[in-house]
Amino acid sequence: MPSVQLITNGSHITPAVAARFKAAGLRSVQLTLLSAERDRHDALKGAVCFDDTVRAALDLRDAGVPVQVCFVAMAENWQDFEGVLELCYVLGVRSVSYNRMSPTGWAIHQLDRLLPLVEQVEQNLDTAERLGRAWGIRVATAMPIPPCLIRLDRYAWVQFGFCSIGSSSPNLTVDALGNVRSCNLSANILGNITQQDWATIHAQPYLHTFKAQVPAVCRGCAYEASCQGGCKESGHATFGDLRHPEPFLWQGLHGEAPTPALVTIGEPTRR
């Protein structure tokens, strides 16, 4: 593997584990921080892990393993972003992945609580530009932020990413059962690597027709090819159609959170 990044909450990272990561040549370890306040972070994560995450960041730093912090901006925590950046600075973390929440799964029924407003994301980007630049913390976004809603040029410090499905470096996901999805948000299983060969899975039309399916409002837009209307998997999960404007775009167009058209089966339970 030319490059490996590990995503974890840090609970099992010790100085010895960190040293092993270093020796193995991990590109970086991504830790999630939803708030710089212990109680808020743990409540939002649904697990008591804030202290572990902070300790892991320090152990990794001491071992010389690059750390990236992931912040998922939701309606409930977008105001915590500045605190998280400050904590990153203190912990010596110099890379932050900023992801505005993109609902799939059960989350589509919690849009009012979870989906951040465009204005809130914009304020977070202002913060990223101001403090990231001042403190030398690189900020990148993996979740697409449609340029028709926010002027991305305003944030020269922030590196913006768009959906990688159908690109030369897709973010294909394999779960513990061997199921393959187009990305970690996708509900659509392309195949199973324990049962099919890779060529068969990769030949699935879903992957190859994905880019061409954009919302009608995006047709003819200067960013149609690069942006594709944001996170279409979220649109698919919420409305059952890749060509439906995804919730963040829909909200930007209509000024309010959408009502999901799909019913997810059963409320998720923690096992």
Place this chain on the structure above:
Amino acid sequence: MTPCVLLISPGIIKWTDLDFGLPHLVSIGGYLLEKVGENRVRVEIIDLGYEGTDHAGLARLIRGFSPLLCIGVACYSSFDYMRVMALGRFLRRLFPDVPLVTGGYHASALPRDLVFDGSPFDAALPGEAERSMATLVEHLLGGGRVETPIVPHETIEDLDALPLHRWDLLRRYWPRALDIGRKFQLSLSRGCPYRCTFCMERAKGGYTWRAFSPTRALDELSHLARFTDLSAWVINLADPLFGLKRSWRREVLTGIIERRLIPRQYWTLTRSDDLSAEDVELFARARFSIGIGMESGSPRMLDIMQKGNKPEAYLGALERLARLSLQHGLNWAANIIIGHPGEDEASMRETLDVVTRLFTAGGETCGWLSIDPFRLYPGALVHEQQAEWSRTHGARFHHPEWWKSWYDGSFLAEHVDPSASLDFEGRVRFMYQHYPPLVQGILDRFRGQGTSVDRVFKRSLAEQVRLMSPEARDDLIRRAARAKAQAGARREPAAAVGFPVGLHIRDPRVRAREAAVKRLLEDGALRTEAIVEALLVVAPEPFLGEAAAEAMLRSRSSEQPEGDPPGWVGFQALALALEALNPGAGERVADLLAVRGYVAALLAHAVGEAGEVIALHPGSQVTALRLRTDLASLAQVHVRLARPLDPTGLEGPLDAAWLGAAVPRFPKRFESLLADPGGRAVAFTGPRFRPQDLVCLTRRAGALYERVLGRTQVPVVRGPGGWLVG
């Protein structure tokens, strides 16, 4: 040729209140002609409220009076201050060598507001200016220069020493007199001995009441009657206090009746405490309506206002007037002030009770009620002693120099917290809750004279009810909240405008345009004289049509199918853009989406005849032909048909370029056309569905440097480099 002394009244912004006459200027003019001599000096008077011209017409008119010895501009009211300063700068630019002086109430109260380093005015003449102006004119005729910036005040003790009013000085524009007003202004006395705390009269004439002798006063009216048919006019006897002395008053009223000097109506302000049945009858027979400065129904407030030491007797006199007026058919008005410093809820209730009793105790009333909020006027005792009023009563004056704002002077002047227990909002809520039903009740009971004047009285009452609507109340409260939120924020002083504002004020389109410009001056969005001038001079209506122009001036952008080039953008964004573009005389500039031609016309005004404006028109041959016709009078504008966002055929270098639509980023194909260094472009860059950044890009050493001017939402445009392609 005999040199000319030119006296200018800036007119009043509330043009519906226009009085004809300008007795203060006519008196100065007549005095100059008598004392200096008509063989040595000419006098001309310009009343900008009546001239109905634009700046070019004004310049032509004044040049026609050459040679000019001196120009005097009346800063009569504090509401005129900003316009007087703008007019002063305009005149200074036109006539750099002609002495420029000013006078009037504001100049009397605060002469240093008008004469300071960098002011266009050479001198202020406080107080009554007949003698000081004559002295100055003699000095100038003798080859002297204006040497004293604030000329000492000389009160005229014997008004009979003044010549009869030279109404012939108004003859030049007299034919326009009846176009607007039916009210003619004249004063038969000056000064007031009372020391009411809210009144600015003391700044002009001190505390001495002086009047023409009764004979001379009647001669003045006879003289006027020979000049015009009095029956066509409401004569506003604008004395600070008409008929202070009973004998004088009776002699004048009797003379008016005997000489049959009866107009449509006389209107004047007087006091009620000295009016007997005989006086009321004389007033009625002479066809007067009188205004009484009642001010308050609270003895405590009357004492605070220094309205005399027997407030109960004063209020009793009003009740007597109410009874007598019904017997004799005299219409009268009681003026009250609500929210004077020291006011509290109890005193407001007392006043409400008193006026309710006064107007509703009987079946009918010949009186009506005029309700004013307290306003802070320079020259008044309250203005001079603000710190003391704050210390004693807890009053807060939120805008102690409100007249230095371009916009909303009326609100700023009244934005006062009267006392520690009553703030502005409390005063407004009380006034707007309790007075409209009372005024409506008075309107229902009002008994007029059975003449056409009754309509005026009733309209005044109905107007008051309308003005005290819940919407107007909420608007005032909102404005106060906004002003408080902005308090403490550092604000740049308003731009020094050198272009006359308030000309041709009867034209609603001009009023709307000037209001929009003044709002932006006040916001600080407009700073540059040339841009202000262009926005005032170029009317949008011929390019956009009436409805679109109105929407544009209200800072709304045009609406059309997405991708079509917008016909216009909101006025505020346009003003900010022009300020940033800063098109200079002789420059080569471009309107890259000249749909209607309004911006091209503005740019043409800014670059002048030596400059060039290229208007890329994204339309058809037919619409391009129409645009060329619309812009035909501007030889420096060249209209070219072009596809939107396509610079084909456009050659650089451009000193400035305006792109009036939203694009993702400024199109690269236009970048290289900007002059290097210093070429500027202004465009709206950013989101398709949300507000964009209004940015100014400046080219230096091949690179563009961006400055964000503001954020607003305008329509996007289709084309290469646009939001929509194909």
